[in-house]
Amino acid sequence: MTHDEGVAAARAAVARVDPAAVGAAFVVSLATRRLDLRSALGSYAVGRHLPEHPFRQGMAGCRVCGLYERDTPISVTELDHERRTWGGVRHEDPRYVAFDLTEFLSTPQPVPGERDVALCRSVLAALRALPPATTAAKAGPALRMVPGNKHERDVLLEILGYCGILQTDAHRGFADGFVEHDDRAQRNTDLAYPIRWWKAGDGVNDTNVARFLAVA
Template sequence: MNYNNKALKILLNYSLLNPEKTLEEDFQYAKTAGYMFDKIEQTHNEAIENAITELKQCSKRFTVDLFLASLSNQHLDWRSGLPVYVIMKQFPIHDFKSDFISCEICGNNPDSLVDLTFVNKIRFGIGGIISGNIYDFSFILQQHNKLPHVKPTKKDFDIFKFIIEIIRNAETNDTPSKVQKKIGKIKGFKSNEEQRKALLETLGFCSILETEEHKGFLHQFINLGLAPRSRHSSDWLYPVDWWKGKDGINEDALKYWFGEYEELQDLFM
């Protein structure tokens, strides 16, 4: 599956704060190619309903296959579905409930003017998520379900095994920041710091990288907007924000998400 490189470049140059910097003719070109979108108005309840509908059409194997298949070829949009899938599997179906501005259950606003182009830029540019925004999740799952079912290659499996090996061998006080730098040295794994950060955060959502006190989403839902931070200045998402090398890997969670692959069985021996 090849990208439209011209449309992708226009998308990745899009500015959330200065959308007018994108020329109208460029926007229309990328929109026609399926990379950029008009903004939409959506309510909290509509976003949840849409996200749940998309979730029901999505399978674990399809999502994990695409996540793995993205590792060797930089198809970051293939990687973006897993964090949303993991979180939505535990997401409580509910109507908006609040005495203030945001929903007390999920932390989202009652309605939103959703910049779908910016959300798509995150999909293609980072390969993960930047918040627990249900408006983003609804769109990400919709786009995820339009992707082809791509199987991981030997190179993908090898890269993933290197990632897990680096995490398992982390020093006691290694932080996620130190681990992502080590991962960046894996041969054949083209990535930047932001993309590696998103990947480790995804492993956190999967409960593979968590702590005794700060758990991932395998068995529970956490409102990311209210989740505690390890320090005020941290820009890592929960729970990997709290993780250190001494916490190791939740082997049960690793096996739950990746244990069905014969090519990865040596990870569990």
């Protein structure tokens, strides 16, 4: 894909998605370990405010979205493996947003049951109860009620960050607007923007819980 094709594909996929459906799929994914369902919320959160824009050279690729004018081809098989194995690892890449949400739209979309909602509430309660200095990198063990491994829980936290459910005043995620690629401050951690900056003292944003998950 060229830069313009990648951006157009992501925007088109986002426009077709029901926000309530991706939130419901995320909630269901917690108990079922359906990581392909979990991934869609991260892609939707990042892509929902992605603007139409021309390529603008930045520190690496486009300063707005991170794509190059003509990017290296990416394997759909690889993207699907990442989606199903970890819940996605490239939510900030418009090409992944387009792929992930297109796949989601072709999948039967589940409705959360009481058990699913209760587990999601337990996750949020566990995050609220962490000591204030706990970083996102150390928050994973508190989420052991969610079936899965460390890498899956890291992606779970990243998705909550993309939604602005976990955020800081300076690093607010994508809930209210698109954060340009060059403005996603780097830090020596594998965690994605903005969750790399989060500490438990910053809390859980209940406005964004209601916006994306409707389990408050």
